[in-house]
Amino acid sequence: MRLFALIFFASALLCRGAESAAGRWEGPAQIPGRELKLVLDLSEEAGKGWIGSIIIPGLAVKGAPLIDRKASGPDLVFEIKGALGNEKAGPAEIQAHLTADNRLKGNFKQGGNTAPFVLEKTGPPQVELPPRNTAVSKELEGEWKGEYELMGYARHVTMKFTNRGPEGAGLEFIIVGKKTNNVPVSLVTQEGDFVTIKSDEFGMTYEGRFRKEAGEINGSLTQGPFEVPLLMRRKP
Amino acid sequence: MSIFRLAVAAVALFCAEFAQAQTMFRGDPAHSGNSAGQAPRQFHRVKWKFPTGDRLVSSPVLQDKQLYFGGDDGNIYAVEAETGRQIWKRPTGGPVPSTPAVANGMVYAASYDGKFYALNAQTGAVKWKFATGGERRFEAKGIHGLEPKNQTIADQFDVFLSSPVIAQSAVYFGSGDGHLYALDANSGELKWKFKTGNVIHASPAYADGVLYVGSWDSYFYAVDAATGKEKWRFHGGEDPLIHNQVGFQSSAAVADGVVYVGCRDSNLYALEAATGKEKWRFNNEMSWVISSPAVAEGKIFFATSDSSLYHVVDAATGKSVLKQLDKAYMFSSPTVAGDVVLIGVLNGSLVARDRNSGDLLWEFQTEASKQNKGWVLTADRKFNGPMLYYSSWREAPTVSTDRQFSIGAIFSTPLVANGVVYFGSTDGNLYAIE
Numbered sequence: 001m002r003l004f005a006l007i008f009f010a011s012a013l014l015c016r017g018a019e020s021a022a023g024r025w026e027g028p029a030q031i032p033g034r035e036l037k038l039v040l041d042l043s044e045e046a047g048k049g050w051i052g053s054i055i056i057p058g059l060a061v062k063g064a065p066l067i068d069r070k071a072s073g074p075d076l077v078f079e080i081k082g083a084l085g086n087e088k089a090g091p092a093e094i095q096a097h098l099t100a101d102n103r104l105k106g107n108f109k110q111g112g113n114t115a116p117f118v119l120e121k122t123g124p125p126q127v128e129l130p131p132r133n134t135a136v137s138k139e140l141e142g143e144w145k146g147e148y149e150l151m152g153y154a155r156h157v158t159m160k161f162t163n164r165g166p167e168g169a170g171l172e173f174i175i176v177g178k179k180t181n182n183v184p185v186s187l188v189t190q191e192g193d194f195v196t197i198k199s200d201e202f203g204m205t206y207e208g209r210f211r212k213e214a215g216e217i218n219g220s221l222t223q224g225p226f227e228v229p230l231l232m233r234r235k236p
Numbered sequence: 237m238s239i240f241r242l243a244v245a246a247v248a249l250f251c252a253e254f255a256q257a258q259t260m261f262r263g264d265p266a267h268s269g270n271s272a273g274q275a276p277r278q279f280h281r282v283k284w285k286f287p288t289g290d291r292l293v294s295s296p297v298l299q300d301k302q303l304y305f306g307g308d309d310g311n312i313y314a315v316e317a318e319t320g321r322q323i324w325k326r327p328t329g330g331p332v333p334s335t336p337a338v339a340n341g342m343v344y345a346a347s348y349d350g351k352f353y354a355l356n357a358q359t360g361a362v363k364w365k366f367a368t369g370g371e372r373r374f375e376a377k378g379i380h381g382l383e384p385k386n387q388t389i390a391d392q393f394d395v396f397l398s399s400p401v402i403a404q405s406a407v408y409f410g411s412g413d414g415h416l417y418a419l420d421a422n423s424g425e426l427k428w429k430f431k432t433g434n435v436i437h438a439s440p441a442y443a444d445g446v447l448y449v450g451s452w453d454s455y456f457y458a459v460d461a462a463t464g465k466e467k468w469r470f471h472g473g474e475d476p477l478i479h480n481q482v483g484f485q486s487s488a489a490v491a492d493g494v495v496y497v498g499c500r501d502s503n504l505y506a507l508e509a510a511t512g513k514e515k516w517r518f519n520n521e522m523s524w525v526i527s528s529p530a531v532a533e534g535k536i537f538f539a540t541s542d543s544s545l546y547h548v549v550d551a552a553t554g555k556s557v558l559k560q561l562d563k564a565y566m567f568s569s570p571t572v573a574g575d576v577v578l579i580g581v582l583n584g585s586l587v588a589r590d591r592n593s594g595d596l597l598w599e600f601q602t603e604a605s606k607q608n609k610g611w612v613l614t615a616d617r618k619f620n621g622p623m624l625y626y627s628s629w630r631e632a633p634t635v636s637t638d639r640q641f642s643i644g645a646i647f648s649t650p651l652v653a654n655g656v657v658y659f660g661s662t663d664g665n666l667y668a669i670e
Binding site: 031032033034058059060061083084085086088089092110111112113115151224225226227 | 378380381382475477478480481522607608609610611613614615616618620621622623626627
């Protein structure tokens, strides 16, 4: 009886394994003239649905978050966040179907192009969680002003930090040059006195050291090939 | 009577053939960019294609029913315009992304081996060679913001070599050694050389005894063709930060006492030919103007790189007449051929537009562009950034640019004769389409 129960339990586990998309999946997507290796890590979190990340060696994509767009039974659709997106075609996508023989078959979509793939499960998932906004210190909260010069004319920068409880800090980030840009902020962190701000959409990063005694954040703004010093001070 | 008719017909045919001759880059010494022939208003077929051993950036020129062009495989070619049959090829020691010039039975072209070649137009035999101070691409530390910023990196977009212009029994061309050269066209003897501060890969334009050419030193020069003395210089933009918005890669066109030239500082300039004084500038908001402008009936035709725009502006005022959005960067120069304007696009398309309205008449797409290996292009045939420039480390930008140019990009400027359009592609083919 105990043996029967053990076999039954083991079979159930095997069956469950065969049916679950959770795991690390690897295989090539067939784009014209090139095999593109995909490594997907998928995990199902109670109450949160699917979480995941993707690695694409050769395209400098490592641990990009997979956002659950439409997971229903064996059919899964994930958006690749922060990498391979295209202004017109939108974000890159993984559309997959879990087959009865425990493979992920589907399409990799990018820039309006579509390539088929078949992925094999190679192990348990190693989902890379995206960095999250941290809270910022009380002294950093509020409005800061600065300016920098690029290509011959000045840009005026305003940053306004607010703490939002468990969501970490929020930031209003405005750059006024020839026109006013409300920079969409992807990440705000403060580690010690080191402040990092990222905008995936603008490809922009600001890194600065918060000097409480001087009342300033002394750092640099990087966008694509440009890196300029940017000193932020309290609003006068 | 029939003999008379035959003679008239023969003369007419000779004149037609003569009229269709386009013996140097942009068709004539002043670089008007006008073709004697009418381009087709509809695409019918590929008449022939001539494969070479590497990408083809040079533009074809035509004389006596023979096409001449350079190949990045190191050869200078002569090909029968009617059939695409090779007449001869002459190897040089480096790629030839220079458009040849033909005159008095000679073909002239520059090679990346640092030598300037004069060949017999019928046989390809070398008549003389002239060694410059050596070729190089424009280069700078941290160019375009590439890493490592302290390492000098060659500009991967410096794809052309200077194309020679022939006037007053001399042949004139620029060099990576920073000089504008004047050689005796017959003997190859140096008449003079004029020093600038950086690479010259634009082609000098010639009008009324003066040469007009820009350098990567940020200056545009007018030089006396007889003496090599500077007449004036004009200062374009500078970019000491990342060396992106600097240098004249575009070749000038001269018409009615005005010089029109594009610049990497994102402007198209109109300068007084006599003084160098700026008449107007047309700003393209950080988008390079590599394309060499064409001039026809009081209008300037040119295209931009990053913003992928085809522009027509009023020659007198610089005001926009029309603009059309294309799908990718344009380094090719527009050819005005009757009521059609043709231009190559780096996504592997040749685009034909109505000269007056700018409307798209037809598009030809190279096979490599259709195959879209490695998803260089998006589904709507624009450059697919994430699949091209995913690393900025050391040589990666060069590799990325090679990838970008792998889909049959058209740098070459189209030539039109007898209803046929000839141009080169980075898929290695010289195409004849009609």
